[in-house]
Amino acid sequence: MTDKLTTQEIAALKARAHHLHPVVMVGQQGLTDAVIQETDTALTAHELIKVKVAGDDRAERVAISDALCEAVGAQLVQHIGKLLVLWRPNKEV
Template sequence: MLTGKQKRFLRSEAHHLDPIFQVGKGGVSGTMLRQIEEALEARELLKVSILQNNDDDKHDVANQLAEGTSAELVQLIGHTVVLYKPSVNNKRIELPRAK
């Protein structure tokens, strides 16, 4: 579980990133979750865009993505989801210490 300070730090790190995945009409699929897990292992922090043609609630989609990839939901702003999962092999992001 991330603290508020850690989430703020991750939001600032994610600000300049572009979404690399899109959730469309088909919703969240198992294949998509595997691809996002692989990308999280390589990058640790990424954005996912929820397209307008997706009929599901954006909060449900964000939670499905976070739970399906075992990642932390950092932020849902508009139709963009920010996910964080510490990498096992490619650790790059050093989070501020929780008090």
């Protein structure tokens, strides 16, 4: 994984992500292999994505966020309610 993002980089990524819609949904089954694979595919295609996490337990959503970022080598840009913004630089650049 890359170095920690700077405050300016985070602000720029948040601005880019503002108009995006969630492309991955984490359902009641939680973090499955299919969700990890779909997240990896979406990050490869787009670098910056939104993920919607079902459930009302904030601690559980934070745990899912941490585990998902670890599994796909992404960085959490923002966590607002049930939405996560994930970023992973394109490996081909």
